[in-house]
Amino acid sequence: MTSQFSSPVFGLDTFGDLNHEQGRPASHAQTIRNVVEQGVLAEEVRVDFFGIGEHHTEDFPMPAGDVVLAAIAARTSRIRVGSAVTVLSSDDPVRVFQRFSTLHALSNGRAEVILGRGSSIESFPLFGFDLADYEQLFEEKTELFAELVKRGPVTWSGHTRAALNGQDIVPHIELGTLPVWIGVGGSPYSVIRAARHGFSLMLAIIGGSPARFAPFSELFRQALAKFGQEPRPIGVHSPGHVAETDEQARDEFWPAYRDIITRLGPSRGFPVPTPDFYEREVGPRGALYVGSPETVARKIAENLPVLGANRFDLKFGMPGMSQTSLMKNVELYGTRVIPRVRELLGAASLA
Amino acid sequence: MNGEVPLRIAVLGAGHVGTVIARLAGQAGYSVSVATSGDPEEIALTIQVLAPGAEPRKAADAVAGADIVIVAIPLHEFKRLDPDLLTGKVVVDMMNYWPAVNGYLESFARKDLTSSEIVARRLAGSRVVKTLNHLGYHQLDEESRPAADPERRALGVAGDDPAAVELVAGFVERIGFDAVRIGDLHAGRLLEPDGFVFGRPLNRAEFARALGILAA
Numbered sequence: 033m034t035s036q037f038s039s040p041v042f043g044l045d046t047f048g049d050l051n052h053e054q055g056r057p058a059s060h061a062q063t064i065r066n067v068v069e070q071g072v073l074a075e076e077v078r079v080d081f082f083g084i085g086e087h088h089t090e091d092f093p094m095p096a097g098d099v100v101l102a103a104i105a106a107r108t109s110r111i112r113v114g115s116a117v118t119v120l121s122s123d124d125p126v127r128v129f130q131r132f133s134t135l136h137a138l139s140n141g142r143a144e145v146i147l148g149r150g151s152s153i154e155s156f157p158l159f160g161f162d163l164a165d166y167e168q169l170f171e172e173k174t175e176l177f178a179e180l181v182k183r184g185p186v187t188w189s190g191h192t193r194a195a196l197n198g199q200d201i202v203p204h205i206e207l208g209t210l211p212v213w214i215g216v217g218g219s220p221y222s223v224i225r226a227a228r229h230g231f232s233l234m235l236a237i238i239g240g241s242p243a244r245f246a247p248f249s250e251l252f253r254q255a256l257a258k259f260g261q262e263p264r265p266i267g268v269h270s271p272g273h274v275a276e277t278d279e280q281a282r283d284e285f286w287p288a289y290r291d292i293i294t295r296l297g298p299s300r301g302f303p304v305p306t307p308d309f310y311e312r313e314v315g316p317r318g319a320l321y322v323g324s325p326e327t328v329a330r331k332i333a334e335n336l337p338v339l340g341a342n343r344f345d346l347k348f349g350m351p352g353m354s355q356t357s358l359m360k361n362v363e364l365y366g367t368r369v370i371p372r373v374r375e376l377l378g379a380a381s382l383a
Numbered sequence: 384m385n386g387e388v389p390l391r392i393a394v395l396g397a398g399h400v401g402t403v404i405a406r407l408a409g410q411a412g413y414s415v416s417v418a419t420s421g422d423p424e425e426i427a428l429t430i431q432v433l434a435p436g437a438e439p440r441k442a443a444d445a446v447a448g449a450d451i452v453i454v455a456i457p458l459h460e461f462k463r464l465d466p467d468l469l470t471g472k473v474v475v476d477m478m479n480y481w482p483a484v485n486g487y488l489e490s491f492a493r494k495d496l497t498s499s500e501i502v503a504r505r506l507a508g509s510r511v512v513k514t515l516n517h518l519g520y521h522q523l524d525e526e527s528r529p530a531a532d533p534e535r536r537a538l539g540v541a542g543d544d545p546a547a548v549e550l551v552a553g554f555v556e557r558i559g560f561d562a563v564r565i566g567d568l569h570a571g572r573l574l575e576p577d578g579f580v581f582g583r584p585l586n587r588a589e590f591a592r593a594l595g596i597l598a599a
Contacts, residue, residue, distance in 0.1 A: 163486030164459035218399035299483035
């Protein structure tokens with residue numbers, strides 16, 4: 033199913049989750065500097081991609097992830113760097129393109145962008161947008177973004193920003209193209225939209241059974257064919273945490289997970305997570321990849337073929353976790369999880 | 384349904400919620416059509432893959448032949464729905480007024496009425512039943528279970544018209560959930576986003592206990 037693409041790709045994503053040290057919150061500034069260290073370590077342990085998701089809150093002080101990605105790009109030479117996600121609907125597509133084409137230049141062609149809503153809605157009131165306009169904003173701005181990445185002068189008009197009339201948007205992409213993904217949490221319209229523009233599909237699976245998303249992969253493949261687009265990669269983004277043992281990983285992740293879901297619950301409709309609920313999510317049919325390298329690797333290797341995906345991005349960390357445990361997570365993901373998943377997938381494809 | 388002609392279900396909306404409901408209804412043996420405000424052709428592929436067997440139709444055609452119309456659109460789109468289209472129909476309101484997620488809506492920002500009562504006032508010619516709103520679409524998708532399964536979850540059903548409530552409760556049961564009648568649309572407050580059962584998969588006993596009512 034993944035034969036038309038080369039070797040599977042493994043990434044790490046962060047939302048700049050606020051670090052705690054010795055039970056006390058680190059500063060926003062320190063948290064941001066810590067993310068740069070995580071990105072640099074990710075390259076050292078041969079992770080393929082490092083992504084930063086846009087957020088605007090005390091728990092996730094990461095509204096300008098592209099600036100942080102630039103710092104990582106300057107200290108690395110191989111790892112791909114990108115957003116996970118960029119909230120395009122409350123941004124200006126021209127500015128998003130300019131920031132990521134600049135990142136592409138700085139990184140010698142290693143930049144990617146994942147467009148989506150994320151679970152973050154704070155940017156809407158912050159920048160004066162109405163959530164009720166979400167569909168139109170995303171539809172129009174995605175359409176414009178598709179024009180922007182094609183190179184050459186852009187002519188576009190819509191209701192959500194000023195028209196462009198044969199304008200040349202700089203800096204130009206130097207080599208190849210800027211890879212664009214659409215992050216999809218459950219809307220079939222977004223799957224169709226990604227296919228129509230020839231973008232790649234990133235399935236954001238943050239709760240419940242991963243297999244539930246398999247029909248979306250099928251829809252994406254059929255829609256690409258319908259629109260006359262070439263096959264495009266499908267990726268999976270899911271939260272988790274890797275430590276030396278299952279027990280350590282679960283113990284480190286649980287209080288942070290419980291606290292943030294409890295805190296976000298009232299505004300996002302999440303019930304307070306119980307230990308039973310956590311057990312289910314951490315288990316084989318849940319969305320959380322929490323455990324030893326072997327446990328996490330097995331779960332990834334099981335789900336990628338089910339979803340027809342050949343990329344997995346682990347959203348690591350939660351507000352309240354320490355830099356030490358996050359760095360360990362990055363190290364284990366690169367040195368133990370990724371090689372083991374490759375081994376398991378290789379064995380499966382030979383079988 | 385025991386050999387009776389199966390009920391015909393129209394689902395309005397082909398997004399993340401509508402496709403899940405259409406799939407569940409189809410799996411339960413109902414004849415299902417799905418419509419949006421646009422051309423059925425636009426959703427044909429989506430329906431074919433995500434809700435096989437359901438038929439994409441124009442909204443008027445889907446509604447005309449339906450015994451139950453399920454409104455599976457975001458509440459902020461409700462103002463674009465023509466009430467005349469739904470006259471005489473049993474309408475399931477699975478929408479929520481949830482400002483943090485869908486934004487502030489002037490017409491729903493009143494404390495004395497539930498969102499479904501406001502919906503029912505606008506759909507004055509329809510019999511409105513509130514249900515399917517308090518579990519997320521992914522929960523509805525994953526938690527559907529046969530009758531008597533120990534893991535089967537409960538869904539509250541509220542409405543002012545007892546016959547309409549019975550019809551919809553039968554639908555809820557058949558797509559894999561225990562229907563718990565909780566009273567009229569005003570009592571539907573219990574199912575709203577700030578209520579205890581919202582987002583919580585509970586079995587019938589837990590659900591009834593949570594609401595402090597006896598399971599019907």
